[in-house]
Amino acid sequence: MPAARRSEYMEALVDLAAERGYDAVGVADVTERAGGSVAEFESLFPSKLACAVAILEGIAESNLRAVRGAFDSEPAWPDSLRAAAYAHAEWILENPKKMRFGLLETVWASELTSALRDHLFGEYVAMVDAGREAAGDPDSIPAGTALGVVGAITGVITRRLGGESGRQLVDLVPEMMYLAVRPYLGEEAARRELTIPAPG
Amino acid sequence: MVGGREPARYLDTMTIERDDVIVPTGRHGLPPDVVADHQRERLFEATVELVAKRGYRDTSVDHIVKSARVGYVAFYELYEGKEECFLAAFDRIVDEGAAAVATAVAEADGWPEEMATGLACLLDLVVADTRRARIALVEVQAAGPRAYEHYEKAVDRAAPKLGEGREFSREAASLSGALEEAILGGILWIVHQRLVKGELGDPGSLLEETIRIALSPYLGDEEIERLAATSRDRLQQS
Numbered sequence: 001m002p003a004a005r006r007s008e009y010m011e012a013l014v015d016l017a018a019e020r021g022y023d024a025v026g027v028a029d030v031t032e033r034a035g036g037s038v039a040e041f042e043s044l045f046p047s048k049l050a051c052a053v054a055i056l057e058g059i060a061e062s063n064l065r066a067v068r069g070a071f072d073s074e075p076a077w078p079d080s081l082r083a084a085a086y087a088h089a090e091w092i093l094e095n096p097k098k099m100r101f102g103l104l105e106t107v108w109a110s111e112l113t114s115a116l117r118d119h120l121f122g123e124y125v126a127m128v129d130a131g132r133e134a135a136g137d138p139d140s141i142p143a144g145t146a147l148g149v150v151g152a153i154t155g156v157i158t159r160r161l162g163g164e165s166g167r168q169l170v171d172l173v174p175e176m177m178y179l180a181v182r183p184y185l186g187e188e189a190a191r192r193e194l195t196i197p198a199p200g
Numbered sequence: 201m202v203g204g205r206e207p208a209r210y211l212d213t214m215t216i217e218r219d220d221v222i223v224p225t226g227r228h229g230l231p232p233d234v235v236a237d238h239q240r241e242r243l244f245e246a247t248v249e250l251v252a253k254r255g256y257r258d259t260s261v262d263h264i265v266k267s268a269r270v271g272y273v274a275f276y277e278l279y280e281g282k283e284e285c286f287l288a289a290f291d292r293i294v295d296e297g298a299a300a301v302a303t304a305v306a307e308a309d310g311w312p313e314e315m316a317t318g319l320a321c322l323l324d325l326v327v328a329d330t331r332r333a334r335i336a337l338v339e340v341q342a343a344g345p346r347a348y349e350h351y352e353k354a355v356d357r358a359a360p361k362l363g364e365g366r367e368f369s370r371e372a373a374s375l376s377g378a379l380e381e382a383i384l385g386g387i388l389w390i391v392h393q394r395l396v397k398g399e400l401g402d403p404g405s406l407l408e409e410t411i412r413i414a415l416s417p418y419l420g421d422e423e424i425e426r427l428a429a430t431s432r433d434r435l436q437q438s
Binding site: 151156178 | 344345348352355371374375376378379381382383384385386387388389390392393405406408409410412413416417420421
């Protein structure tokens with residue numbers, strides 16, 4: 001079953017990168033962890049980088065399915081962004097090593113991995129910047145606002161990818177929403193975000 | 201450190217320049233500390249130049265020592281390797297940048313003005329030397345976990361000053377420390393993205409964007425508009 005073996009190698013690379021850093025992991029380490037051989041690995045992936053790219057594509061697909069799906073489930077912004085934020089926090093809680101792999105370990109590995117992250121970020125930026133349509137005066141909102149908001153939230157996430165601190169991400173959603181809503185809808189709407197409890 | 205070491209042991213193979221003064225190759229009576237300072241300076245310049253141009257990963261000790269015209273032995277007397285040399289350059293850029301911002305901010309009156317002035321100074325520094333900015337914001341994030349720790353510590357240095365804005369907002373005062381962390385991350389990310397794309401764009405709009413991101417969680421709409429307008433005027437005048 002090549003597909004199942006591919007997944008096992010990909011999982012091994014994610015685990016090893018979380019333990020010792022992507023650069024320090026060789027193909028032989030991956031095959032040892034996955035209980036396979038270099039020959040088998042090479043029959044499935046042309047290189048370690050190709051394996052990393054496959055992982056990143058899977059991450060982007062799975063994360064966006066959850067986050068975009070939540071965003072689209074609410075008709076109005078910022079309800080849509082709030083739903084997306086909780087879905088994102090939950091996804092990270094379930095996949096901390098993958099998030100780490102996508103955000104920190106591989107972004108510099110090649111132009112392709114960097115482009116994959118840019119693609120993912122572009123989706124997040126679009127969901128934040130949808131606030132423009134809900135804003136009273138969209139032209140007054142500077143072009144880089146959504147980029148700043150996504151950068152801000154990414155920084156907060158990056159520091160909470162390990163262990164227990166991951167749980168904080170869900171608790172931090174109202175604050176991050178405060179930050180995201182403030183430039184688009186003003187003070188009152190931002191304040192309201194701090195009073196809205198987590199779903200479920 | 202080379203303090204107390206006999207300089208002639210390794211001076212035979214190198215040439216040192218500083219401004220228009222060239223320290224000749226061969227034996228001479230310069231104190232070891234002076235020689236080490238010269239070498240550090242040259243290695244700093246070479247590291248900044250090369251890493252900004254080639255990227256951290258594609259820069260080697262070999263590149264650095266050749267560009268700095270410092271011998272390998274002398275390099276390894278000063279640094280354990282590329283990472284330590286890079287971290288020294290990063291720390292120096294951050295320290296010098298922080299000192300410049302502190303000097304600019306000292307002339308401002310009140311926290312909102314201090315923040316607007318500090319941001320304007322920070323962006324001036326970025327525009328004035330994009331090589332240093334690349335080291336401090338882009339390459340440091342590609343240079344491994346130790347470098348990332350240095351980066352996070354550098355960002356954290358600015359958090360208390362930003363957090364003084366909580367005095368102006370009941371809501372902000374009730375939030376966790378992640379607010380300042382997030383705001384600083386957002387500002388630096390905007391600059392990071394522009395550096396990566398190689399186009400800083402209009403400094404006025406960059407300043408306005410960063411002022412809004414930094415201050416809008418703390419201040420009312422009117423005050424934000426006033427500061428954004430003042431910053432535009434200031435740039436037009438300069």
